[in-house]
Amino acid sequence: MNTELVQAREHFIQGMSRISHFWGFSKAMGAIYGAIYLSPAPISLDELVAQVGVSKGAVSTNVRTLERLGMIHKRIQLGDRKDYYIAETDFWKIVRRVLREREQSEFDQALRTVGESMVLVEELIEGADTEMDVETAVFYSDRMQAMQSFFNSLDNLVAMLIALEDLRSKSVQNLFGR
Amino acid sequence: MNTELVQAREHFIQGMSRISHFWGFSKAMGAIYGAIYLSPAPISLDELVAQVGVSKGAVSTNVRTLERLGMIHKRIQLGDRKDYYIAETDFWKIVRRVLREREQSEFDQALRTVGESMVLVEELIEGADTEMDVETAVFYSDRMQAMQSFFNSLDNLVAMLIALEDLRSKSVQNLFGR
DNA sequence: AACTATGTTTAGTTTATACTAAACGATTGG
């Protein structure tokens, strides 16, 4: 293939690598997605190894993660033992999926911790012994409440955005100037 | 202070630590913010070292980052050489600030890389030699265009959210159920 | 001016993460 075209691809892949890292994924994952995204035809694991320049094992695990996130899809061809991959090109779909994934895992868990702390403090307010403790406990309770409230709002906001995007993806209208 | 109250605080701080890590900041940073957030009075660096359990140096650098992000504020008291810190409690304000910060730094840069790759490819389409190269180059160009378009939309969306939040913070109305 | 209290910087260490190389397992073809 044309050298300059390869250079352009590599530059793009490098950019994807950066973005991936920026969003908290591994660099290789972004690079691999970039390579798949720029492949005109379904691309095999070996070709990815060649294009991205990481080991087969790394490509294997990253590709699995990408598939779990719905960012790529596996295409098996009859009479061919290789797995081929194509890129999901609906980015909003990807965003939705990733947001859902992240909400479920760590985000909820963190929220729960805040809730637990709040319950701990509020239980304490009941059977408090000294006056000073009550004062501090009430302060704690208020602050924790405020934070939990914020996280709930954030949760609602994200849910709203996902819903909006669901509408958009059904091609009602493009609200965000694409 | 009451042991159970301390436990509740530590549980909360641990939660903040997780959230911080989840959002791509250091764990200590979240913990430190948590400690400041739960302090009824402005809190000094030494007290933070005691409560969070990391070294003075780490507290110092993390505190500086927190201040840069507008998550905490320094309060110097007359006749006291220590610096004291209080927490910013307007979380939406913090979100706006962090979003702006992130957009400027890495996000823009990544976008630029995609744009550059696209220009490279499009220049190539003009002076192309073989037929096959043109075909691939056009494919690349289309895909890169689609991705850049998406990032622009995302940018607009974030800008819109910031604008919405600016309105809300001026207490027009609370749109997100707080 | 020396000493003390305080925050910052730095050099080195720890730690978590992601990768490599290679063994492994499984499937297909000869």
Next chain:
DNA sequence: CCAATCGTTTAGTATAAACTAAACATAGTT
């Protein structure tokens, strides 16, 4: 049934981030 071709798993390694300990800088106090 053996060999070849894949993808996966694993044990070890490299690397980047973040922390510690300690030196340092600064300013206030005696």
